[in-house]
Amino acid sequence: MALTQEEMEQRNKLQTDKVIDIDVHPLLRSMEDLYEYFDDTWKDFFRASKVSSITGQPFLVPVGGGLRMDSYPPEGGPPGSSPEFMKTQLLDQHSISHAILFLSSGYQISSLPQEQWAIALASACNDFLIDKWLSADSRYKGSVLVATQDPQAAAREIDRVGSHPGMVQVGLGIHSPMRGYGDKMYDPIWEAAVRNNLVVCFHVSVATGLYKNNSTGPTQNFPEFQSTHNQTFQGQMASMIFGGVFEKFPELKVAFIEGGFSWVPHMMFTMDTHWKAARREVPWVKKYPSEYVREHFWFGTQPIIKTANPKHVLQLIEMIGVDRMIFASDYPHWEFDSPQMALNHLPKEMREKILFENAKKMYGFED
Amino acid sequence: MALTQEEMEQRNKLQTDKVIDIDVHPLLRSMEDLYEYFDDTWKDFFRASKVSSITGQPFLVPVGGGLRMDSYPPEGGPPGSSPEFMKTQLLDQHSISHAILFLSSGYQISSLPQEQWAIALASACNDFLIDKWLSADSRYKGSVLVATQDPQAAAREIDRVGSHPGMVQVGLGIHSPMRGYGDKMYDPIWEAAVRNNLVVCFHVSVATGLYKNNSTGPTQNFPEFQSTHNQTFQGQMASMIFGGVFEKFPELKVAFIEGGFSWVPHMMFTMDTHWKAARREVPWVKKYPSEYVREHFWFGTQPIIKTANPKHVLQLIEMIGVDRMIFASDYPHWEFDSPQMALNHLPKEMREKILFENAKKMYGFED
Numbered sequence: 101m102a103l104t105q106e107e108m109e110q111r112n113k114l115q116t117d118k119v120i121d122i123d124v125h126p127l128l129r130s131m132e133d134l135y136e137y138f139d140d141t142w143k144d145f146f147r148a149s150k151v152s153s154i155t156g157q158p159f160l161v162p163v164g165g166g167l168r169m170d171s172y173p174p175e176g177g178p179p180g181s182s183p184e185f186m187k188t189q190l191l192d193q194h195s196i197s198h199a200i201l202f203l204s205s206g207y208q209i210s211s212l213p214q215e216q217w218a219i220a221l222a223s224a225c226n227d228f229l230i231d232k233w234l235s236a237d238s239r240y241k242g243s244v245l246v247a248t249q250d251p252q253a254a255a256r257e258i259d260r261v262g263s264h265p266g267m268v269q270v271g272l273g274i275h276s277p278m279r280g281y282g283d284k285m286y287d288p289i290w291e292a293a294v295r296n297n298l299v300v301c302f303h304v305s306v307a308t309g310l311y312k313n314n315s316t317g318p319t320q321n322f323p324e325f326q327s328t329h330n331q332t333f334q335g336q337m338a339s340m341i342f343g344g345v346f347e348k349f350p351e352l353k354v355a356f357i358e359g360g361f362s363w364v365p366h367m368m369f370t371m372d373t374h375w376k377a378a379r380r381e382v383p384w385v386k387k388y389p390s391e392y393v394r395e396h397f398w399f400g401t402q403p404i405i406k407t408a409n410p411k412h413v414l415q416l417i418e419m420i421g422v423d424r425m426i427f428a429s430d431y432p433h434w435e436f437d438s439p440q441m442a443l444n445h446l447p448k449e450m451r452e453k454i455l456f457e458n459a460k461k462m463y464g465f466e467d
Numbered sequence: 468m469a470l471t472q473e474e475m476e477q478r479n480k481l482q483t484d485k486v487i488d489i490d491v492h493p494l495l496r497s498m499e500d501l502y503e504y505f506d507d508t509w510k511d512f513f514r515a516s517k518v519s520s521i522t523g524q525p526f527l528v529p530v531g532g533g534l535r536m537d538s539y540p541p542e543g544g545p546p547g548s549s550p551e552f553m554k555t556q557l558l559d560q561h562s563i564s565h566a567i568l569f570l571s572s573g574y575q576i577s578s579l580p581q582e583q584w585a586i587a588l589a590s591a592c593n594d595f596l597i598d599k600w601l602s603a604d605s606r607y608k609g610s611v612l613v614a615t616q617d618p619q620a621a622a623r624e625i626d627r628v629g630s631h632p633g634m635v636q637v638g639l640g641i642h643s644p645m646r647g648y649g650d651k652m653y654d655p656i657w658e659a660a661v662r663n664n665l666v667v668c669f670h671v672s673v674a675t676g677l678y679k680n681n682s683t684g685p686t687q688n689f690p691e692f693q694s695t696h697n698q699t700f701q702g703q704m705a706s707m708i709f710g711g712v713f714e715k716f717p718e719l720k721v722a723f724i725e726g727g728f729s730w731v732p733h734m735m736f737t738m739d740t741h742w743k744a745a746r747r748e749v750p751w752v753k754k755y756p757s758e759y760v761r762e763h764f765w766f767g768t769q770p771i772i773k774t775a776n777p778k779h780v781l782q783l784i785e786m787i788g789v790d791r792m793i794f795a796s797d798y799p800h801w802e803f804d805s806p807q808m809a810l811n812h813l814p815k816e817m818r819e820k821i822l823f824e825n826a827k828k829m830y831g832f833e834d
Contacts, residue, residue: 162748280683282691315682316647316702321748324649324709326741327734327756331698335683342691362736365779366729367694369772374693376773377802381529381688389694390775405736406743408757412732415782435744 117452119196119439120459123303123357123400123428125204126233127180128154133232137224145217154221155208158308159322164434171432179432180204183236190431191239194439197456198465200268201233202243202303202357207273210248211309218247219257226261234266241463243271243301249278251285255292262296268463269298273305274332274359281336282343290349299463302336304329304358333359334367337397341371344384346392353462357400357428365419368393394421398462400428401454402437410445422450426459484819486563486806487826490670490724490767490795492571493600494547495521500599504591512584521588522575525675526689531801538799546799547571550603557798558606561806564823565832567635568600569610569670569724574640577615578676585614586624593628601633608830610638610668616645618652622659629663635830637665640672641699641726648703649710657716666830669703671696671725693770700726701734704764708738711751713759720829724767724795732786735760761788765829767795768821769804777812789817793826 128134131151138146171189173182180186191199203225212218222245229242244262246254258270270293279285281302293300305311306329307318319325333356346352371389379385399420407413417425429437443451459465495501498518505513538556540549547553558566570592579585589612596609611629613621625637637660646652648669660667672678673696674685686692700723713719738756746752766787774780784792796804810818826832 162745276683278684280687280691283687315698316643316706317645319702320647320650320706321709323738323741323745323749323752324647324705326745327705327709327738328702330733330737331682331701334698335686335695338691338694339683339687342688342694360733360737362733363730365783366697366727366733369729369774369779370697370727371690371694372774373770373772374690377770378529378690378693382690385690403740403744405740407736407739412736412786415786416732419779419782 117195117439118456119194119427120198120456120465121190121194121196121429121431121439122200122355122426122459123402123430124186124190124199124201125180125431125433126186126201126229127178127204129177129181134221134224134228137227138220142220154205155211155308159306159325161434162322166434168432168434168436183233183240186431187237190429191237194429196439197239198241198459198463199239200241200243201229202271202301203229203245206243206245206271207303207305208308209245210273210277211275211305211311212247212249213309215247215249218249219253222247223257223260226257230261230264230266234264240266241268242266243269244298245271246289248272248276248286248289251288255288258289258292258296258298262292262298267298269301269355272300272302274302274336274356275305275307275311276336277311280339280343282339282341282345284343287348290345290352294349294351299353299355301355301357302333305332330359330363334363337367337393338371341389341392342382342385344382346396347384347386352396353398354396355398355400355426355462358402358430359400360403360405361399361401361420361425362405362416364393364399365416368419394424398424398426398458400426401442402428402430403435404437404442413445417450422453423458425454426462427455484562484806485823486561486794487565487823487832488557488561488563488796488798488806489567489722489793489826490769490797491553491557491566491568492547492798492800493553493568493596494545494571496544496548501588501591501595504594505587509587521572522579522675526673526692528801529689533801535799535801535803550600550607553798554604557796558604561796563806564606565608565826565830566606567608567610568596569638569668570596570612573610573612573638574670574672575675576612577640577644578642578672578678579614579616580676582614582616585616586620589614590624590627593624597628597631597633601631607633608635609633610636611665612638613656615639615643615653615656618655622655625656625659625663625665629659629665635666636668636722639667639669641669641703641723642672642674642678643703644678647706647710649706649708649712651710654715657712657719661716661718666720666722668722668724669700672699697726697730701730704734704760705738708756708759709749709752711749713763714751714753719763720765721763722765722767722793722829725769725797726767727770727772728766728768728787728792729772729783731760731766732783735786761791765791765793765825767793768809769795769797770802771804771809780812784817789820790825792821793829794822
């Protein structure tokens with residue numbers, strides 16, 4: 101199955117698509133990378149606690165240990181830890197004009213039980229990203245990580261670094277530390293995102309620490325986990341829409357990343373049906389829930405589903421609206437989707453929108 | 468909007484469909500109805516504890532208090548408490564040949580923290596149903612309620628009453644008391660169902676007691692709950708398929724009731740994609756997960772979704788396979804779907820399968 105380097109280059113040359121990749125993961129070489137960005141108090145804490153990772157995640161990934169086998173930088177360190185090698189292997193090879201970075205495991209910060217540490221950690225990650233990545237190439241764009249355990253502190257962090265020209269979004273895990281993200285306690289975060297003209301990106305996260313498990317309790321194997329973690333996306337969509345978030349923040353833009361999209365038609369139709377029947381309980385929801393979806397939400401394609409009958413994917417995308425779909429590679433994780441190959445079962449015009457135009461419009465990138 | 472009684476009868480006469488209704492809820496007049504079916508020990512317990520309902524459920528339903536306003540029996544008592552009035556209002560008026568009964572709130576029994584009480588309660592409910600309902604009309608068919616907190620006791624209860632000629636299924640809530648229903652601890656239940664030639668029906672249930680909440684924690688209003696409780700169905704489907712249940716029990720038939728169906732294509736495509744990538748962890752899953760869905764699962768239509776574009780419902784049903792769809796009215800609950808009206812946006816041939824033929828085949832009813 102694997103192509104040689106030459107075959108791969110040949111195949112990529114066949115297409116001239118410009119690509120915006122909205123899900124790229126830098127990794128730390130080690131936690132030591134963050135040390136210099138803590139203040140003295142947290143430097144002491146860091147040393148004394150011998151912290152070895154942002155957060156652990158409990159699943160073994162039985163494919164390549166969760167990382168592309170060919171993505172280890174030649175100078176050493178884990179996949180995704182070299183801005184230079186990522187330029188070669190990802191940006192140049194795949195014609196990527198904008199790569200939106202979300203520090204690996206950063207989507208777990210809001211699950212940490214130690215709130216003050218989570219706040220300090222998010223800030224250190226943001227300073228590291230600005231210092232080591234956004235300065236390395238203008239194609240790299242950043243996600244402001246925040247600790248949503250304290251929404252006011254999260255808003256302050258967005259104001260602190262959100263105006264950096266390379267920062268294009270607030271980056272959250274899809275799990276919320278308490279209640280769904282439609283609860284009013286989180287309003288300061290959406291307010292700060294809009295104030296700083298940032299998209300809010302929700303990335304898949306794993307139940308651990310403060311996070312709730314799936315509706316049936318802990319999943320017992322990795323395919324089961326992969327097939328059901330999108331429930332958290334479904335839940336947050338309902339929580340935010342029925343919580344009235346988009347009436348309070350009509351300019352808020354939401355990107356749902358690595359949660360798939362095949363569940364979106366279901367949620368649009370189901371929310372519409374129940375809103376129509378029982379809307380007297382939520383008078384602040386002014387229109388059909390699917391209208392909020394079509395105005396405020398975008399969905400990353402990765403991991404792209406394969407169906408026996410290709411028309412089924414097209415039908416699902418048509419139900420959502422092709423304008424809501426944006427390309428994500430998930431580099432350097434093992435499920436990497438190549439922009440030149442993953443969408444080849446879709447019509448050319450649809451592919452161009454998904455690979456470039458939709459994200460350009462959503463993030464407001466200039467030509 | 469409401470039709471007069473005369474208009475309603477006229478409309479129903481226009482159609483001669485035979486109907487199997489797989490979701491009908493008898494209600495107790497009061498818990499006192501069950502008293503005679505307990506043994507002396509539990510009679511004492513019952514009196515001393517002053518138990519007033521099978522289980523509480525925490526949601527206010529802001530439409531008719533959750534019950535059809537016109538379904539109160541003329542002789543008094545709550546909706547669904549009179550076998551005679553139900554015959555008139557449901558069976559006769561809607562040409563229903565088989566009404567599959569699931570005692571209201573019976574889907575909450577496996578959430579009770581007091582295991583021995585749950586076991587005694589399930590038995591009393593089953594004896595009550597046989598005594599007061601299955602004997603009242605041969606069109607009434609029964610669900611064997613069990614307490615899945617103790618799978619061995621559940622299997623014994625299935626053997627105790629499952630061979631009654633009116634019993635056609637085991638009736639469970641969709642929530643499991645611990646881990647997903649794919650865990651091997653539950654195998655004795657599936658084994659007993661197959662041994663007694665019973666379908667296993669999973670009905671929507673509400674997070675309370677032992678049950679886990681949705682993936683985002685407690686939902687905060689009823690439309691949000693209604694739009695996301697189907698996550699538990701999605702989770703149990705993945706748990707059972709990846710747990711290998713259908714390789715162990717190839718004759719097992721599963722009916723998913725009041726969880727909708729618009730999420731099913733998503734789960735088929737998503738499970739297939741992740742099984743293909745990571746199946747080495749679950750070698751006992753021998754084929755694409757969607758194949759198990761198409762062989763072992765049936766889905767109740769209620770509450771039927773309405774879409775702005777009617778072709779979207781047709782496309783979703785086609786993705787699942789029309790043979791997997793079965794009609795459910797949910798009488799006397801407020802979301803009641805009339806068999807003569809709810810499916811009118813579907814083609815006639817499809818409607819006949821869903822209203823009658825599919826359920827007849829699944830339950831093995833004779834002509």
